[in-house]
Amino acid sequence: MRPQEGLFHSPGAFSAVAVLRLSRNAALPQLRETISALYGELSAARGLNTVLGLQPSLLPDAPVSSALLPREGPTARFPSTQSHVLVQVSANGRELLLWSLRRVLALTQAVLYLEEEVLGGRIGEGRDAFGFRDGLLRPTREQVRRAALVPSGQLAGASWLLYMRFQNNLERFGRLKPQAQEFVVGRTRDGELVPDAPAEAHIHRARASGAGENQLLIRRGFPFRQGGEEGLAFVSASADPEYYERSLDALLGVGGQTPDAMLRYARAVGGGLYLAPPTHWFQSSSSPREGTP
Template sequence: MMPQEGIFHSPGAFSGVAVLRLTRNAALPQLREVVSSIHEELSTTQGLRLVLGLEPALLPEAPTSPVLLPREGPTARFPSSQAHVLVQVSANERELLLFALRRVLALSKGVLYLEEELLGGRIGEGREPFGFRDGLARPTRDQVRRTALVPSGPLAGASWLLYLRFQQNLDLFSRLKPQAQERVVGRTREGELVVDAPAEAHIHRARASGAGENQLLIRRGFPFRHAGEEGLAFLAAAADPDSYRRSLDALLGTDGQTPDALLRYATAVGGGLYLAPPRGWFHCSALQERRPSHEGIGTGL
């Protein structure tokens, strides 16, 4: 099947994420009708990019995978705030992004309710809140196809989505001298490698995890500011959810590995694993007639 086209495109100048949960009395056929309506309208809106994922247990075709979140390391934790639907929208115009988020809510009435919403996007020429250049190695369409898409089986063309929301402590990070900041990141502010960066530098931990240079996952995240909080909405797409286990464990420093130094200044406060089905899924027969378990799906922080 054909993948969702939004998977192949960068988050754009303006990006948003809506995390939604099923209402108490909603049935799964209603969910499919709602998400199909969202996908049909927004994926065909000119200038707008959409990626829509569902909690994997809601798709009968999805294989059972080990629990990914929450995940513990010696000095940091990646919590779970798993919900039922995740929608990422991006555009080069803010008005179009706001239109898309409004339509997500309008089409969800009575079936889904909004649990979390983040708006952000590219800072200047592409800097994250700490002031470092980001997104230096943009994936090609072929890299996305090889790395982010399920290659065969009933979910061919699907993509596993990981979402983590990080709060960045700008005040604490700013107390470091510029050279110390660069050694934490492993790059200069302009993106050059720090040749003597320590093993705990973020660039080294990202490469060890497979999260760097489009090896095991394709990053789709963006910086945000919300109610005085600044941080990173980390999103990624991968063909195999096990890639995320390896990546998260390398960052956390499990099994004797070195924890990522950047996690001293960036705290994960929520996240979840979602499955973005291929385009044809939205037009197939209805989901199996079964009620979702609302208890235990969102474990909170």
């Protein structure tokens, strides 16, 4: 089962996420036809990387599990803005990125409407909105295959996508002394591990769940600035949604764990769980799961 090729490529210099909701009177078979046409066109565009996910309940073989979001810990909350379709597009040129976003709207307007669009991209040589190096541990194809793809069964080749939009409080983070900032992240601004960083440092919290070093999830997010808001459009791909539960609970400090210091400076304002089907799903004609999404 061929996975979506876009999963193997880290976001380029420019990246965007579009979140779309089914129009009230849209028929589900029409949705499959529409997004198959969209995936076909975008994935054929040279230099553009596309990952397309659907609300899991729209796919006939997806296991029904309890909602990942919203989620809450003692000091922070991750809200849900779950919708029906998520498209992440990335390119090394802005022109191609804009073209793809226009095509998303033009091809889907009979069935879907745009609920959220976030445009961003690489800052400098690859820094987050706080100015820290991010995306340091670039995954190999093999790591993507192992961490991000469902290995067998009906969903073989699919990938679970988590999308969360974080607003970073730059002013608050900026008031910290440089060393305190590094203790929040667990790395120096240039990405070196900080050996004496506290247990609440982001790196330690992320690793506590087992997700470090491209083990359980592949991060493919990007920083953005939009309407005066700066933050991280966190997108990741994983073979199993349970890993997200573990990761998010480790950051939130659920079950007596230490909450992530980063969450004092970055607030999640929305997100959802999507499933990126393997490419054959976009080519066959059987209809998606019946019923209301």
